[in-house]
Amino acid sequence: MPTKNGASPAPLEYKIIYSKRKTIELRFDGANLLLIKVPQRTRKSAIEAILHQKADWIERTRKRLAQRLPVPQMVQGEQILLLGSWHSLNIRKVVTPDEIFNTPGVITLSQKLASQGAAGLIPLYRQVTRQWTEHYAQIYSEKHQLPYNGIRVSSAKTRWGSCGANNTLNFSWRLAMTPLLSIEYVVAHELAHIKHRNHSKAFWGFVAQIMPNYEQGRAWLKQNGHALPVF
Numbered sequence: 113m114p115t116k117n118g119a120s121p122a123p124l125e126y127k128i129i130y131s132k133r134k135t136i137e138l139r140f141d142g143a144n145l146l147l148i149k150v151p152q153r154t155r156k157s158a159i160e161a162i163l164h165q166k167a168d169w170i171e172r173t174r175k176r177l178a179q180r181l182p183v184p185q186m187v188q189g190e191q192i193l194l195l196g197s198w199h200s201l202n203i204r205k206v207v208t209p210d211e212i213f214n215t216p217g218v219i220t221l222s223q224k225l226a227s228q229g230a231a232g233l234i235p236l237y238r239q240v241t242r243q244w245t246e247h248y249a250q251i252y253s254e255k256h257q258l259p260y261n262g263i264r265v266s267s268a269k270t271r272w273g274s275c276g277a278n279n280t281l282n283f284s285w286r287l288a289m290t291p292l293l294s295i296e297y298v299v300a301h302e303l304a305h306i307k308h309r310n311h312s313k314a315f316w317g318f319v320a321q322i323m324p325n326y327e328q329g330r331a332w333l334k335q336n337g338h339a340l341p342v343f
């Protein structure tokens with residue numbers, strides 16, 4: 113996935129917060145501010161020791177957070193992620209449903225939706241997620257005799273999809289930001305759970321049977337999933 117802006121990283125700032133706690137806790141507030149919560153009267157040397165000990169974790173976490181794309185501001189011409197590629201946002205007073213994707217590489221949204229901020233993208237992301245997950249689920253469920261009990265589009269932040277006990281398939285609308293290959297993989301993965309309720313070798317073998325190139329779709333999510341904007 114190409115990066116949206118190539119801003120150079122700002123220096124990492126630290127903020128020490130003394131409180132009535134018993135242990136030291138490190139927590140990032142964004143990529144450039146590390147909050148260090150410590151018990152009252154903790155010595156500077158003890159804090160320095162912890163920072164030294166946790167240096168790898170700090171660096172790793174910071175890098176990951178720095179890669180996260182900013183939440184869309186919904187301004188004219190802004191680059192918006194859809195199906196793994198950037199689209200220009202075109203804001204117009206009135207937009208009919210068939211005008212949304214009229215121009216390749218452009219998403220046309222109404223002023224009313226854009227004025228809601230990034231939340232204005234969610235109906236579109238939900239619609240795209242439903243459309244493509246239904247598309248792949250129908251094809252694969254028929255081909256491999258995997259009867260599912262409908263599709264639910266959720267707003268889950270930490271999982272792309274899940275398969276309920278009653279074989280209802282759940283998919284996060286955040287999938288609309290990822291390439292079709294990744295959506296296809298998540299559908300194949302959740303459908304495979306109808307047959308294998310675990311992540312055993314047999315499960316992965318079955319996923320490969322459903323979608324022989326599933327690794328590609330999975331790899332994109334592993335490499336880029338953490339960088340997608342969260343809203």
Ligand SMILES: [Zn+2]
Pocket residue numbers: 301305310311
């Ligand atoms: Zn699974």
